[in-house]
Amino acid sequence: MKVLMLNGSCNVDGSTRCGLDVMARTFAECGIESEIVNVGNKPVQDCIGCGKCAEKKQCIFSNDGVNEFVQKAYDADGFVFASPVYYAHPSGRIQSFLDRVFFSSMSADRYAAFKHKPGAAVVVARRAGTSASFDVLNKYFGIAKMLVVGSTYWNEFHALTKDDVPQDEEGVQTLENLAWHMAWLIKCLKAGRDAGIPLPDIREEVMTNFVR
């Protein structure tokens, strides 16, 4: 059982990474493997809405890790999307990255790599903008038939640099509880599958452009 975590900061070793390391340690205590993927500090292409992913079954832009992330997602049992707060929103690079991950995944096979799996957003800021950023990242889960995991507070912690992270004791506790919660849910889902509980009977044939 494995959790795939996305570090949406251009700093591969900054505050965001430090928070994900807290979660990785907790996952390990629970017997759950984890992997951190970095969006990195190179330019990340935004989605251009070309729709070519429907025929190619992957994004046409293949030089920045988006298609590799989707491939890894098929084998993952849970997801954490983490970002620093930039002007009260998630980093532009994580939004560009995830827009292409989810649009190509929807076009390829209706979110098969993500559906019925737990996901959690995590945000870090020096001071403010966390709730707005958290809301943005949570949107990906709802549309992809995923299960949103909570903690003992909204999944946020406060730090200007990674050295500040341990001082935010409640933030660290929130991350640890989030990881415990996700690990427990992953085990429950496996127990359900092993017991033969069928997947939900989801209808997807209706898709309207207007509400009248």
Ligand SMILES: Cc1cc2nc3c(=O)[nH]c(=O)nc-3n(C[C@H](O)[C@H](O)[C@H](O)COP(=O)(O)O)c2cc1C
């Ligand atoms: C361009 C930019 C915008 C930022 N905007 C905010 C903000 O709106 N609110 C805030 O509290 N911190 C803000 N910060 C601070 C970062 O969120 C904070 O330093 C965070 O720990 C960086 O995470 P990282 O080390 O993983 O990159 C901003 C930092 C940068 C570089």
